Amino acid sequence: MMETPKDQESLDLTTMHMGPSHPAMHGTIHIKVQLAGERIENAEVNIGYLHRGFEKEAEAHCWQQIFPYTDRLNYVSPMLNNVGYAMAVEKLCGVTVPERAQYIRVIVGEIARIADHLTYMAAQTMEMGAFTPYFYVMKGRDWLWDLLEEVSGARLTHSYVRIGGVAWDLSEGFKEKTIEILPRIDQVVVELDKLMTRNRIFLDRMQDIAVISAEEAISYGWTGPCLRGSGVDYDVRKAHPYLVYDRMDFEIPIGTDGDNMDRYMVRMEEMRQSMRIIRQALDQIEPGPVMIEDRLVVIPQKAATYNTIEDMINHFKLVIDGIRPPRGEVYSYTEAGNGELGFYLVSDGTGRPVKCRVRPPCFMGMAALKQLIEGHMVADVIPTFDTINMIGGECDR
């Protein structure tokens, strides 16, 4: 809670509410600020306005039914959530997905990461008054969504990943289309770079604003681009490689000052690195199965289901009772758009999780927002909040 004003000076403070529904706040979030003139003396950040009970909802659903809900966690990069959740259940079941499925997960995941960062860039510039770059950038995101739509059938809520692999193979000509689109995305990034990165107005509002040291960022539990902006080279893809990231040649960009500009620059470079990863993965990927062959995990093919009693029962039991991972608990973590996306799952051996806890990366970012904006101008709240890239679906679950 905010402190009670003690002296005459603090009585002069103006209390102002930003949000929870405000044109300048992307997402429903409430920041209560006390201002001395335009300077923020105190801030109180309230989250939770987009709480939909994901974790409780998961307890009433079969393990495989939870994918559509994960789409709605970080809804600017649903593929990465799909992958994160699938890997957690696979860790619980102790299964390894086929190599081709691992490559596909990397490819669609990195496409989602670029889309995630482009969305961030668009919001960042737009909310600071630069509306033109927003359209330039969103155009690029649409191309990426075209790709993901071709793979999954949905532009946003893909639910493409499955426990044990992915739903189906990449579509025909996907590789060529991706190779064709990547330079265009690169062009979008270059364009944005030219427009914003050396723009005086932009720099004035980004540089040396909301600085956080590496130690403090770690103490808040920061991960992802925000932590790397403060100079810590922690990226789950490098620190604890999963899928086929250990076969990829890519760099982890880090910042030096931990200000808004560094968090922006890290993401700018990450998009280029993601494109490198996608190109390598497309080169390396070999034909093969995209699902494991485990009849206790994967539903049988429809033709067999309708024609043999064995597969019929198999299908029936997997759908009605759900797959049954062994008793136990796991914590599985992947690098999502905003950092380490963790799933802590507890199984009692039945078809539904006893607990499905999400560690949302931007939740930790939001914890530090109060500290970041205090002492700055009220206008700095928006760009700072943008660099945290709070996504309501993920933060509030």
Add this chain to the structure above:
Amino acid sequence: MANETEEKKTDKTEPPGPELVEISIDGRKYQAPKGENLLQFMLEQGLEISYFCYHPGLSVVAVCRQCLVGLAKMNKLVPACQTPIGPGMEVDNSSDKVLAARRQLLEFTLVNHPVDCPICDKAGECILQRHYMDWDHAPSKIDHSKVRKPKHVDLGPRIVLDDERCILCTRCVRFMAEVAKDPQLVVSKRGSKAVLTVAPGRKLDHPYSLNVVDICPVGALTDKDFRFKMRVWELSSTRSVCNGCATGCPCEVHHRRDRIYRLVPRRYGNHDINDNWMCDFGRYTYKAVAADRLSLPRVQGKETGWDEAIGFVADRLKVALEGDRARIGVVLGADATNEDNFAASRLAFDFLGAPRVYLGAEPEGDAGDDFLRDNDPNPNRAGAAACGADIGTAAELADDLAEGKLAALYVVGERLHLPAEALAKAQALDLFAVQATHDRSPLVQSAQVALPAAAWAEVDGTITNRENRTQRLRAAVAPVDFARPHWQILVQVARRAGLTLDFVSPRAIFEAMQQEIELFKDAEWGAELPPQLLRYAGSRG
């Protein structure tokens, strides 16, 4: 399933158990009763083992071979259900040999099993499905067509047989021969042509025939009433007690969205009452719950709201209270819970000052048998009779009415049978009110005030059966239309009449009742078990 400890046996002295011997199962030591069935012991220990033909309530035949286990110093695998426990026995329940045997047997069982799960009523609580997933889960190796058998054989008034689904475990045959003691079912022909059928010229029409539907491990025998009505995993189960007669068989009410679909015996219920069985009549009593309901309060033939109806009753009651209190008659119901009857008797004795109460009950019939069903069709005669020291019968009430001894009559329940003259007399009283569930008896239709009461499946409470055993009813569905529980109506009427009958819940009444009435002293209210979705209850198979 949740804990099963709520009902206590009235007879607490157990006969001395059999001698315990040490055996080992998969290297783990157990103290097991000598001579007992090995399969039953393993199931009691929670060990995983597959079986089809074994049933704790039936004889052992070991025809399915699905419970094969290894025994030390025995070359061949043996069926656990046919193996008595002996000292030093070393049981192998998990070696590759044992698991392969179970897998292969399931493979054989499935060779001719039709691909029926999507249209099979048993799907979701099917033992074959469960065992396939637990022990086999291998793809089909069969490339020839399945043996065709009769697909819908009309076995009798209540049951349809699908011979293709039948796995010939003979549970139903043994049930009819051993429990129903009327061997109506047989297996005829041999090998792959073997079919389950009724004896020539017979129908499967025994009053306990529906038990074979419960114990059928697959969907071969289906209940015509439940057939194609509802997928079982969508149903919720609430533990209650059958209200069909004075026996009070513990049962599960299976319902969905405030509609009851079936009653089944509780699988691990109070075995002294009904073992695993229920009569067909009892199972179908669920239909009466929703039929012919009194939906709105009715005052002098006109439907009205609760407020008005209760106001009317209270006003007339006040008038009666100013006169001779011995002229107020209260009738308890053998169809109402103990709590309802206790509240009514409190109202009568403590507040109205009535000298005696009457008991409304259906007369004993001859529908009973020597197994479960009782001649007395009232679920709670014993409990209602315990709620007052001086209880008059319906005949005595008719006499009192004829002699003009009463000025007002308040009836709880609808089982009171009065001759037409007595009803005419009652209609002429200052007050003639009936709290009833259904709108079909002359009693309800001739009453000045008819108040809609909730049915047994809609209330929490206890009832007491013919052996004076008090068991718990749990509300499975919401009361139909505007019905309210009996006790609640009584409390509301009393309050409006200025009397402080201040019970707040059936549980509170139960606790008060335990203090006062000897019969309920050892009764237990039991755990609050909310309805459980069968999908989450694990396979019932």
